[in-house]
Amino acid sequence: MSHREIKEILLREGSRVVPIRWEGRRLYLLDQRLLPGKEAWIAYDDPDRVVHAITSMVVRGAPAIGIAAAFGMVLAAFRLRKQSMETFKNDWHAVAKRMLGARPTAVNLKWAVHRLQAVITSGDDVSTISRCLEQEALAIWHEDVVANITMGRYGQALLPAGAGVLTHCNAGALATGGYGTALGVLRAAVSAGKGIKIFADETRPWLQGSRLTAWELLQDSISVTVIIDSAAGCLMHRGDIKAVIVGAYRIAANGDVANKIGTYSVAELAKANDIPFYVAAPVSTIDLDTPSGETIPVEERAPEEVTFFAGQTVAAPGAAALNPVFDVTPSSLVTAIITEKGVVRPPYIETLHALFH
Numbered sequence: 001m002s003h004r005e006i007k008e009i010l011l012r013e014g015s016r017v018v019p020i021r022w023e024g025r026r027l028y029l030l031d032q033r034l035l036p037g038k039e040a041w042i043a044y045d046d047p048d049r050v051v052h053a054i055t056s057m058v059v060r061g062a063p064a065i066g067i068a069a070a071f072g073m074v075l076a077a078f079r080l081r082k083q084s085m086e087t088f089k090n091d092w093h094a095v096a097k098r099m100l101g102a103r104p105t106a107v108n109l110k111w112a113v114h115r116l117q118a119v120i121t122s123g124d125d126v127s128t129i130s131r132c133l134e135q136e137a138l139a140i141w142h143e144d145v146v147a148n149i150t151m152g153r154y155g156q157a158l159l160p161a162g163a164g165v166l167t168h169c170n171a172g173a174l175a176t177g178g179y180g181t182a183l184g185v186l187r188a189a190v191s192a193g194k195g196i197k198i199f200a201d202e203t204r205p206w207l208q209g210s211r212l213t214a215w216e217l218l219q220d221s222i223s224v225t226v227i228i229d230s231a232a233g234c235l236m237h238r239g240d241i242k243a244v245i246v247g248a249y250r251i252a253a254n255g256d257v258a259n260k261i262g263t264y265s266v267a268e269l270a271k272a273n274d275i276p277f278y279v280a281a282p283v284s285t286i287d288l289d290t291p292s293g294e295t296i297p298v299e300e301r302a303p304e305e306v307t308f309f310a311g312q313t314v315a316a317p318g319a320a321a322l323n324p325v326f327d328v329t330p331s332s333l334v335t336a337i338i339t340e341k342g343v344v345r346p347p348y349i350e351t352l353h354a355l356f357h
Contacts, residue, residue, distance in 0.1 A: 017173035036215040047076040054102040061175020066108030070137035077130040107250040144177035147340035148184040155185030155338040163242035169260035170212040171247025181280040236273040248281040255331030255348025256293030267333040276335040293328035
């Protein structure tokens with residue numbers, strides 16, 4: 001499987017946005033910090049630069065982070081392949097440790113790196129291991145795209161024709177290997193002719209909804225309406241929004257969902273207005289080793305992301321700022337979780353475990 005073949009799969013599904021390229025044993029990432037104003041690709045041949053790309057949000061979204069991390073570890077292997085086996089493995093695992101610390105909430109990063117670590121453990125020839133790692137990373141990417149398309153077909157059946165549907169942050173092609181999780185469901189509903197109306201929360205402070213979700217949907221000629229985050233409750237109350245669908249950075253064994261900050265608020269508003277709240281995520285985002293949301297690490301980023309925007313001050317000088325990037329939505333607020341293996345409903349402590357058997 002190659003980048004070109006993956007892109008062809010997506011084009012057949014009507015999705016033209018692909019945020020990752022792997023060409024000539026180089027990783028190329030679409031710089032999501034510059035969208036929608038500029039489409040710029042950055043080339044990477046150094047795994048530590050991939051770590052920085054993840055921490056600085058050149059690439060974001062749990063599945064996309066996992067894929068980028070996998071290719072970052074492939075780059076590490078090719079850089080180290082002239083060393084002895086013992087030195088190769090020691091240095092490669094040191095890079096893996098740095099990669100794992102890039103974004104602690106996104107469990108797909110850990111899942112992808114651990115999957116490549118299994119390849120390292122089973123091999124005894126540096127050149128062969130390097131090639132096998134490359135194939136494993138390509139397989140992770142391809143599997144993610146297929147999973148997104150599959151969960152889109154499952155999820156669209158839950159959305160009523162003509163309904164207004166709200167999404168928060170960006171859980172689309174830009175956050176995955178292509179097509180998207182929550183936006184994959186919306187893409188599938190549009191393709192099925194359901195005539196849904198998509199609302200996108202702007203999603204402060206990085207505005208992933210207004211900058212990224214709106215941009216990628218319009219790239220595929222899908223209409224979208226951007227709303228400020230605090231308008232969601234109003235639109236639900238007056239009947240404009242009939243369902244909510246979001247992605248996830250990590251799902252605990254009991255069904256608690258870590259996602260972009262503001263997701264929990266939207267879930268409470270959905271419950272108050274008797275509106276279904278759906279989560280779309282691949283099985284790789286489910287972490288059975290995390291019993292509940294209470295033990296999910298919630299990343300906090302620099303306060304300047306709140307007090308500044310696009311280099312301009314937007315808060316009173318001297319004001320303190322708190323910047324948690326994620327929140328945790330209790331499983332009691334989640335109507336259903338859409339995966340590539342099907343739609344699961346409460347009790348999640350049973351139904352999520354069943355996906356792995």
